[in-house]
Amino acid sequence: MPTITKITEQKRRANRRSVFLNGSFAFGCNINVIAKFRLVEGAKLSDEQVLAIQQGEVRQECFDKAIKFIERRMHSRSELKQKLTRYECGPTVIESVLDQLEELGYVNDKKFAEAKAESAAKYKHHGPNRARMELAKKGVGRETARRAVETVYESHDSAAMARDLAEKKARSLRKLEPHIAKRRLVGMLLRRGFDYDTIKPVIAEVLGNTDEHVAD
Secondary structure: OOEEEEEEEOOOOOOEEEEEEOOEEEEEEEHHHHHHOOOOOOOEOOHHHHHHHHHHHHHHHHHHHHHHHHHHOOOOHHHHHHHHOOOOOOHHHHHHHHHHHHHHOOOOHHHHHHHHHHHHHHOOOOOHHHHHHHHHHOOOOHHHHHHHHHHHHOOOOHHHHHHHHHHHHHHHHOOOOHHHHHHHHHHHHHHHOOOHHHHHHHHHHHHOOOOOOOOO
16 A cells, blocks of 8 residues: 655645655645645555545646636636536536535526626617527526526616617618618617517617518
8 A cells, every 4th residue: 555755845836736655756636635635644545545536636626727717707607617628627527516616606607697688788788689699608598598688687778778779870871771771770789689679669769660661
């Protein structure tokens, strides 16, 4: 049974240690792994313990990578999973880490969705449809996205947002034929994520009523 003969701090990474078994370097690991497995010089390790320590190291590295991503900005669970999959952590380890991050409150798709929807409404001036689409791209579940968008947009006037965008866009369309200006204005508002019921009265207000269908 191998014995830990030395544990030394790694020069370039102060949070990691080099572990020597029977006088030879065996593996490197995070200080949290050292603490978790209570590794000290003189301790004897079975092959099963060495394997468990190495697996613990993989999980710790996966956890640390996830925390670094989260420190930069909020992430949905799906986003984090996709990023962690790039590393050789293994699906079981990744799911375990994500579960722990959810328990700790670092990953919360409901709060993530509400924050993204608020940003879409307040700063990007996107309509509800666009907000839901962007959340889907981030891997947020349909029901979670729907509830978040409904909650956020209750406090924002979608018609006013659409009207403001339409008025600004209309300034550059004055020289065009009315039906062309209308189509371009409608296309812009649709891309922004506003629905038919919101767009129709806005177009009528900004460009005046016409016989052409709003979605033409």
